[in-house]
Amino acid sequence: MRSINSIAHKIEVISVAIGKAGSLILPLLILTILINVIMRYVFNIGLVELEEVQWHLNAIVVMSCLAYTYQADEHIRVDILHSRFSPKRRAWVEILGILFLLFPYVILVSWHAWGIASYSWSLREGSPMPSGLPARYIIKGVMALGLSLLALQGVAILLRNVAFLIQPSSVSAPSTSVNKGTFHE
């Protein structure tokens, strides 16, 4: 049990670290928008690159936080019945949901996303705007990575719920849900 939980824990350390690091890009995004505004309205310079940088940064925030958000159990649920389920039943919901909904969806889409990213890499694809950013494969790679990380986080939550079903006492703090990680600020 301990080893199952420790594998889950290791995965979650990665999810949280990447999510937190990614979300710290937000101030940089705000700064980029400010610079863009100042350039345009004060100096009359419009840079396509700078506008593309904005959505690149935003995309990194989004993709790096997908798994982190699942770890923090903040993906929206309809919890009208869920909140009344017994912990055991909730664990079953999570296990079945991960196996039959999350995995088929996220693994299939990230498989396609890796295809798109590696094809983009093989072409050394850039922006369709001549003065846009080069190396579009990087951001496509970020998309594939973010989705894969979400699948991995799914593995972690699956493991924790399985461990809970086998041995309920293996969840350290009884007040927190099995799905909720232990990394809250």
Next chain:
Amino acid sequence: APVRLDIQSAWPLTLPASGQSAQHLADRLKTTSEDIKVKLYSAGKLVPALEIFDAVQQGTLDAGYTSPLYVAGRFPALQLFGGIPFGPSAIEMLDWVHNGGGLEIWRDIYAKQGVVTVPCGLMDAEAGGWYNFEINSIDDLDGKKIRFAGLAGEVMNKAGASVVLLGGGDIYPNLERGVIDGTEFSMPAIDVAMGFEKVAKYYYLPGWHQPAAVNELIINKRKWDSMSTAQQGLIEDTCRETQLWTVTSTTAANSDAITQFKAAGTEIKSFPPEVLAEFKKGTEEVMQEAASKDADFKRTLDSLNSYREKIALWSEYKGS
């Protein structure tokens, strides 16, 4: 054997010239063939316009009706088929693509990707754009915010304008509120649907940046190879017919649209020769830069230039 062909258009199927051509192609194929079962999807129904190529390349989508401009980030050379500043007229464009070696290069670039292209829609000249200021000299463009795409956008940048990136739906409100001072869009028959005459004072004609353009039907190579020669031939012939249909579908509509703009109080203007000369100089620089960065671009540009040299005398003497 009968073949099923899912096609998605890059434009709404009701949009004159581009989207309507996709509809025309599908309708013709339905009438003339019983063993090609076409299912046509409108813009964005399955996949966003910029991602059509990837979907066809991966085989997720059988075919796409799109513009080679949309793959400029992947294959810069193909911009030369999707509209060339100071480029050939529509008929010359057709001649270069089909008889002057253009299509060979085009198909060669796609061959390595597992995608087959069939030129499938000939677009007449675009307009020079909508502006809220007069362009009497190149200095008038200095610091102006203009929405302009592709190679021509680079030329505008060199001319001193600040080029802005905007999606189709955002152009109108930004022009209305003065966030941008001008925009290039399309030909009058298409511009009329956008209502720009309500928010811009001047309409510049003709469009130096795109005298002609070709749309394409791209088909996944495996799908293409699974078809019989007769089926492939029928698609190619129908596309040739679609070229003719497209280029003749907007002539009267363009005229009508201009009448409508005039009635709405739009001032129709043309760029002064000095300004055009500057644009032309800028275009040459932009072309040289693009050619030096990409071998395929250079190869395509060389083919186009040698074709234009070959027909130079006739172009000159026939008048236009």
Next chain:
Amino acid sequence: MSELFVFLLFSSFMLILFSGFPVAFILGGVGVLFATLGSILVSFEIYDVAELRTIGFVANRTFSTISSYSLIPMSMFIFMGYMLDRSGIAERLIEAMRRVLGKTPGGLAIAVVLIGVVLAASTGIIGASVVLLSTIALPTMFKAGYAKWISAGTVGATGCLGILVPPSIMLVVMGDQLRIPVGDLFMGAIIPGLLLATSFVLFIFIYALLKPSNMPKLVSEEDDSISKFDIVLDISKALFAPLLLVLTVLGSIIAGIASPTEASGIGAAGATLLAWSSGRLKWLDLRIVCYQTGRSVAFLYALIFGASCFSVVLRGYGGDEVIENALYALPLSPEGILFCVIFIIFLLGFFLDWMEIVLIIAPLVMPILVNFGFDPVWVAILMALCLQTSFLTPPVGMALFYIRSAASDIGMAEIYKGAIPFVLLQLLTLSIVALYPSLVTWLL
């Protein structure tokens, strides 16, 4: 045949929804399961289905979503909301308002609505404003002897105003999905939003006159010793900064100085400056605001990704045509069909969140309604008004859940009861805007 599968697709989603598994993954998962079913059906020569290869589109669409420039304001407005939350503005406002309105019938509740409008105009996240109002206003209201149910209703409905009053992430997502300029939606929503808030104030005032026992006036304590001038000064000080921010962000969009993305970035920077100048912003706070924003943004995008998977599979099964044919087959005038659509959205709002409705239903019905000649901005605002109710209608009403999570000493039954008058007011406002489209189009 198509009708059957479309029905199955929707009903499986609705059923599995109640398992409590994350909605985003249910949307995506159900999409993939039906694509798998489609691949099996095709081998039996049953066509017009989505196949497994259809899921390839989902990756393309996901990339298109994260590369959308027009969705950036969503992240920025969320950041702005969490930052304002940190700045302590709301606490100062409620203290100042309590002094001014304490002796008016229903004064405390009216103060909550007015603060709600200020919060709504400075941010676009309802979760934060409902929780904020619940934690700071509910205890004050209970202590003053306000009935629990009406207090909860006021806080819940007021907290939702932020999703209608611009800036609003719902309008940003609508603009992106329906290809309507976000600036137009923002302007169109201003008058309906204020109208809705006015209806809340009038209702509270009248109700307080009729039933003073449920909304007693404040018994004055220390307040008499403070001069009117001091009170006005207090309120002005509390209002100055947030109003300045609101005017900068909305003003620059409306005046055509900045695009929504630019304005949202300025707003996020302004809120940070505000929090910093109030002396409350520490390095740790900035980090926590980033983490919170990152998680909120991620769950919203995850819903967009999932809904996009569901939608593309729905299309493969001919969902577009099924719904189009069903609507056209109604023996009704265009106005009648519009009424039906709004009514269906109202019903769906009992079970679904605004995101699912905006992402799946709105793109299906919008082209049909625009085809009838209705103004797209007006239709979108009607939908937005209708979606306001979805936060307050059981069993799935996000605002109700937020109240319960933030206030421990109130039962779910009382929260449900409190929502009823406000849902009726929302429907009343919806009808007024439906009858007078110029309320939306006048500012455009």
